[in-house]
Amino acid sequence: MHELSVAESIWNILEDELKKIGGGKLLSVKIVIGELSGVVPDALDFYLNLLKDDKGQPDVTFHYTHVPVKFQCGSCGHTFTVDRPMFACPQCGSVDVKIISGNEFYIEEIEVE
Numbered sequence: 223m224h225e226l227s228v229a230e231s232i233w234n235i236l237e238d239e240l241k242k243i244g245g246g247k248l249l250s251v252k253i254v255i256g257e258l259s260g261v262v263p264d265a266l267d268f269y270l271n272l273l274k275d276d277k278g279q280p281d282v283t284f285h286y287t288h289v290p291v292k293f294q295c296g297s298c299g300h301t302f303t304v305d306r307p308m309f310a311c312p313q314c315g316s317v318d319v320k321i322i323s324g325n326e327f328y329i330e331e332i333e334v335e
C-alpha cells in the first residue's frame with residue numbers, strides 16, 4: 223500500500239510539471255531510487271503503470287536508476303558499498319562510518335512530447 227501512495231504523489235508531481243508547460247504527452251520518466259529509500263521498485267512500477275490510463279498518459283514508460291547504499295569511513299575517508307549489514311570500514315576497520323548515499327528518491331528527468 224505504501225507504494226500506491228508514493229505512485230500517486232509521483233503522478234501529482236508529473237501533472238504539476240505538465241501544467242507548468244501547458245500540457246503534453248509524457249514519453250518517459252526517470253526515477254532515482256536509493257536502496258535505503260524504503261521504496262520497492264517493482265511495486266512502485268506496478269502502481270505507476272496502473273495509474274497511467276487514469277491519468278490519460280498511456281504511452282509513458284518509467285525508468286529507474288538504483289542507487290546502492292554507500293558508506294564513508296570517518297577515519298581514513300575510504301568509501302565503500304556493502305551487500306549485507308556491516309558497519310565497519312573494510313580498509314582500516316574503523317566503525318566511524320556514515321551513510322553517504324542510498325536515501326535518494328526523486329524524479330531525475332521527464333520527457334514530454
Ligand SMILES: [Zn+2]
Nearest residue numbers: 295298311314
Ligand atoms: Zn577506514
